[in-house]
Amino acid sequence: MTITIISLLLLASLLPHLTFTARVNVGIVNGREARPHSRxxxxxxxxxxxxxxxxxxxxxxxxxxxxxxxxxxxxxxxxxxxxxxxxxxxxxxxxxxxxxxxxxxxxxxxxxxxxxxxxxxxxxxxxxxISLPNEGEDVGTDTVCSVAGWGRLSTNGDGSNVLMEADTTTINPAECQRKWGSHFLAPKMICVYGGGGSCFGDSGGPLVCGNTAIGVTSYGSRYGCNSPEQPNVYTKISAxxxxxxxxxxxxxxx
CATH class of the missing domain: 2.40.10.10 (Trypsin-like serine proteases)
Structure with a gap:
């Protein structure tokens, strides 16, 4: 297990911005404890x-x-x-x-x-x-959505035993493209930013707008969770x- 963790951390260091790997995943920072079983x-x-x-x-x-x-x-x-x-x-x-x-x-x-x-x-x-979107369905810029998970409460902190959640807002795809370059593909990705957001340990969890999962937590900045310079990116489920x-x-x- 130790060898596996070290190997994956070394792999992560070779990828300039990739944060969410099998052992280096993204939790909720600046969030709140979810009401038990509300998700x-x-x-x-x-x-x-x-x-x-x-x-x-x-x-x-x-x-x-x-x-x-x-x-x-x-x-x-x-x-x-x-x-x-x-x-x-x-x-x-x-x-x-x-x-x-x-x-x-x-x-x-x-x-x-x-x-x-x-x-x-x-x-x-x-x-x-959880409900899923229709094919091609999209949400507009500045839509308030939410994320949840058991990941870290801060970039260098510990994971949470209880489910945490935070509100976050969708960003214009052109802005995401500018900040992430070729890593961001607007037809198949969504990026968001808010007062709270995903951190290490929340990869794979849903980005939820209303009662529908529109994204799967994919990657973010390796330098800090919920970074405004490199906002968290989600796989767009409707695609x-x-x-x-x-x-x-x-x-x-x-």
Whole structure:
């Protein structure tokens, strides 16, 4: 495990701005504790009992997260129904049967992964699905959305045991392009900035506008969480709806 962590940290140092890797992920800074189970779609993705990424429940057997959260060697488990990760009585731990990364994923691009669970999740008040956008659906600039997760509370701080959340606002794609250059692809990405935002440990979690997940937490500045100079970037879900639905239909036979 130590060798794996060191190797991934070295890899991160070679990528000028990439922050969200399988071991160097993005948490919520300048946020607030979420009301327990007010985001019943939220999932903690873990390796050996340790939280590494967030995710969202999109069907009773499928979790959506970021492709970089899986390094193709680790065996992931998901925890549903959680608020405080120390309280196992309110949550259920489920293994992953199959991993479905986008076939064209490379760092920064097509950063989306579906996890097919070993068993169907029992939906209830604490465990529910998140709505997805229609194909091509977009949100305008200056739309107030929200993010949540169990990641770090500050750039160099500790992760949170309880689910944290923060409001954030979408930025004009041209401004994102100016700040991120060729890493930012407007048709397939969204970037946001606010008083609070994602930090290490929240990769894969949803960017939610209204009651709909419009983004998957992908990358941000390696120099500081929620940076105005390099705002957090999210995979735009509406650009991948056909792919998601095709995999969901196929998974019914898996």
């Amino acid at each position: 019943p779609y939220m999932v903690s993705i873990q390796v050996d009992g340790y939280h590494i990424c967030g995710g969202s429940l999109i069907s009773d057997r499928t979790v959506m997260t970021a492709a970089h959260c899986w390094n193709r060697r680790d065996i992931l488990t998901v925890v549903v129904g959680a608020h405080d990760l120390r309280n196992s009585k309110s949550s259920d731990r489920i293994g992953v049967k199959s991993y479905i990364p986008h076939p064209q994923y490379i760092p920064y691009k097509n950063d989306i992964l579906l996890l097919r669970l070993e068993k169907r999740v029992k939906l209830n008040r604490k465990v529910r699905l 991948y709806i056909q792919w998601i639905r095709s995999k969901e239909m196929l998974s019914d036979f898996m």
